[in-house]
Amino acid sequence: xxxxxxxxxxxxxxxxxxxxxxxxxxxxxxxxxxxxxxxxxxxxxxxxxxxxxxxxxxxxxxxxxxxxxxxxxxxxxxxxxxxxxxxxxxxxxxxxxxxxxxxxxxxxxxxxxxxxxxxxxxxxx
Numbered sequence: 001x002x003x004x005x006x007x008x009x010x011x012x013x014x015x016x017x018x019x020x021x022x023x024x025x026x027x028x029x030x031x032x033x034x035x036x037x038x039x040x041x042x043x044x045x046x047x048x049x050x051x052x053x054x055x056x057x058x059x060x061x062x063x064x065x066x067x068x069x070x071x072x073x074x075x076x077x078x079x080x081x082x083x084x085x086x087x088x089x090x091x092x093x094x095x096x097x098x099x100x101x102x103x104x105x106x107x108x109x110x111x112x113x114x115x116x117x118x119x120x121x122x123x124x125x
Contacts, residue, residue, distance in 0.1 A: 003116035004117070005021050005094070005095045006022070021077065026099065027076045029100060031052055033052065034050070035048050037121075044094065047063055047080070048068075048069035048080060062088070068083075080093070092118040
């Protein structure tokens with residue numbers, strides 16, 4: 001699986017930005033996808049995730065109500081709509097995908113993780 005992000009840039013506080021992630025390769029075995037971010041000197045943190053198929057979403061508290069994650073299964077594109085951006089959202093944003101081919105009930109037995117190169121989002125105050 002190959003992931004390529006786009007849509008980052010420099011914006012002002014209060015602005016909106018939309019990130020996209022194009023997935024290619026063995027996309028049929030992608031089980032869930034997510035956006036992570038990493039600010040300088042910070043650990044990479046989960047921003048939002050979505051399960052493939054059911055489209056179940058999860059958001060970090062810091063972005064709940066401001067960000068919306070969505071996925072176009074037909075086009076294999078993952079989006080992140082970011083609204084009311086603030087300087088605290090400045091980070092490099094990474095697209096993530098997890099694949100699975102062997103399930104034991106709800107548990108994946110052979111999960112593999114894939115990451116994009118990331119796209120920089122900078123929010124000025």
